[in-house]
Amino acid sequence: MPSKDDKASSKIRARLKKNHQGRTRKGDLTRDYQEHQFEDEDTLYREQVSGKGELTRHRTVIGKAEVGQDDGLTIQLDADMENCVGGRVLTVHGRHSIVETSDGTRYQCTVRGLLKNLATDQRNVVVTGDHVLLEPDSQSEWMIVRVEPRRGIIGRTSRGQHHVIVANVDQLLIVTSAAEPDLKPNLVDRMIVSAEKACIQPVICINKIDLVDSSELQPLVGSYCQLGYQVLLLSAETGRGCQQLTHLLVNRETVLVGQSGVGKSSLLNRVAPELERKVNEVSQDTQKGKHTTTAAQLLRLPLGGYVVDTPGIRQFQLWDVIPEEVSGFYRDLRTVVNQCQFPDCTHTHEQRCAVKDGVADGLFDVRRYESYCQIMATGDD
Numbered sequence: 001m002p003s004k005d006d007k008a009s010s011k012i013r014a015r016l017k018k019n020h021q022g023r024t025r026k027g028d029l030t031r032d033y034q035e036h037q038f039e040d041e042d043t044l045y046r047e048q049v050s051g052k053g054e055l056t057r058h059r060t061v062i063g064k065a066e067v068g069q070d071d072g073l074t075i076q077l078d079a080d081m082e083n084c085v086g087g088r089v090l091t092v093h094g095r096h097s098i099v100e101t102s103d104g105t106r107y108q109c110t111v112r113g114l115l116k117n118l119a120t121d122q123r124n125v126v127v128t129g130d131h132v133l134l135e136p137d138s139q140s141e142w143m144i145v146r147v148e149p150r151r152g153i154i155g156r157t158s159r160g161q162h163h164v165i166v167a168n169v170d171q172l173l174i175v176t177s178a179a180e181p182d183l184k185p186n187l188v189d190r191m192i193v194s195a196e197k198a199c200i201q202p203v204i205c206i207n208k209i210d211l212v213d214s215s216e217l218q219p220l221v222g223s224y225c226q227l228g229y230q231v232l233l234l235s236a237e238t239g240r241g242c243q244q245l246t247h248l249l250v251n252r253e254t255v256l257v258g259q260s261g262v263g264k265s266s267l268l269n270r271v272a273p274e275l276e277r278k279v280n281e282v283s284q285d286t287q288k289g290k291h292t293t294t295a296a297q298l299l300r301l302p303l304g305g306y307v308v309d310t311p312g313i314r315q316f317q318l319w320d321v322i323p324e325e326v327s328g329f330y331r332d333l334r335t336v337v338n339q340c341q342f343p344d345c346t347h348t349h350e351q352r353c354a355v356k357d358g359v360a361d362g363l364f365d366v367r368r369y370e371s372y373c374q375i376m377a378t379g380d381d
Contacts, residue, residue, distance in 0.1 A: 075118060076147075080135065087131075089127065089131075092296075096109065109144050111125060112143050115147070126147060128297065128298050129296075131148040133145050150168060152167065152169045153166075153168075154194060158317075166310065169254060170252060171248070172194075173257070174195075176258055180208060183220075185220060186371045193318060193375070194318060204229055204230070207236055208235060208263060214233060232248075236270045242271055249303075272303075294311055323376055340354045348376055
């Protein structure tokens with residue numbers, strides 16, 4: 001039986017992805033005119049001049065508008081509920097997605113053409129972690145016909161589009177390493193901003209603690225702990241801290257994000273050997289990791305809950321975070337932003353800025369402030 005939400009479906013004028021249209025004219029009208037002075041009088045009447053490039057398309061569809069959704073999907077398409085089954089997207093490979101239903105059955109699915117063609121600012125219309133509706137396309141093929149509203153989205157900017165890494169998670173494990181590759185606190189701060197924006201709990205995991213003297217990390221660890229962030233010192237090699245990590249993962253929906261080579265898959269193998277994640281060594285020449293995980297994968301934990309193992313990233317450009325709100329995602333800086341003289345203060349160059357004064361007086365961590373300035377300078381909006 002259709003739900004109340006389905007009864008609310010109606011005809012909506014939907015914007016589709018733009019199509020590229022080539023030139024309609026077969027020749028060069030200007031050159032022909034100069035050379036022949038239009039000896040053929042019918043030329044003027046046969047020539048069609050039209051727009052070139054990407055043309056916007058619209059189509060009337062049955063569905064409902066998703067007001068207030070910031071996940072890039074503004075329309076929820078209508079579906080035949082009697083013939084549909086619900087499922088969760090485990091991973092996406094090109095045009096196909098692996099979807100698992102509630103009974104554990106897995107299907108390789110394509111995406112409904114209309115759903116795929118809806119205009120959106122995101123790179124992929126279906127992402128790992130999505131709750132979707134499926135219907136049989138043939139005897140052996142299944143098709144995703146609808147993506148349910150999302151929550152808990154982690155994404156970044158990629159080639160001018162919103163690259164949603166995963167959807168429907170409630171915990172972000174920011175995995176970094178004490179060495180091989182080196183720890184990058186500014187990258188950690190960017191991921192924290194993304195988690196704060198999505199109202200997801202961030203946890204900072206510093207792996208490979210066995211390679212350094214842990215006391216050297218105490219100033220950095222202390223600065224995050226004072227702000228209320230949980231920090232785990234881990235070693236996938238020795239098992240240090242992994243029991244605490246296991247407790248954090250049970251009955252949660254967690255995504256692991258970090259650079260290549262920091263040991264995301266190794267940590268998962270330590271806490272859940274049944275997952276049998278592939279691992280690789282860090283390059284000794286570049287001290288950078290090699291991409292072992294090539295696509296985000298949703299994995300069911302034996303003790304309960306899900307984790308998402310993601311490919312390594314080398315940069316994390318924020319999406320849909322305007323400059324005016326960046327300071328609000330810094331727990332330390334936002335305590336004094338309302339004390340600045342100017343209401344539109346960016347806290348970078350203005351006089352009588354409470355944030356800058358706080359940094360000068362030693363109230364705030366200088367490194368954290370420089371991290372904030374870096375985000376403002378790169379224009380992650």
